[in-house]
Amino acid sequence: MESSDVKKIIEDALDLQEVHVKGEGSQFEVIAIDSCFEGMGRVKKQQTIYAPLMEYIQRNDIHAVSIKTFTPEEWARDKKLMSL
16 A cells, blocks of 8 residues: 555545554655644544554555554644754
């Protein structure tokens, strides 16, 4: 499975502002940005991203997923900090 496949699965299932996926084979890192994460707990945010991927995880097409979620404000702040 390619990172573009994982990105498409997430984008087709969820209406998120931005989705970035890195990785190959069966291990991926997902960064998701949207205002829907505002006020959600860490577990709920992870569950939101895992939900559309569960079929592929159960089939072992995806073995490992690292998920980072941000609101647009958090993402803007983190991008600014990364550029320092």
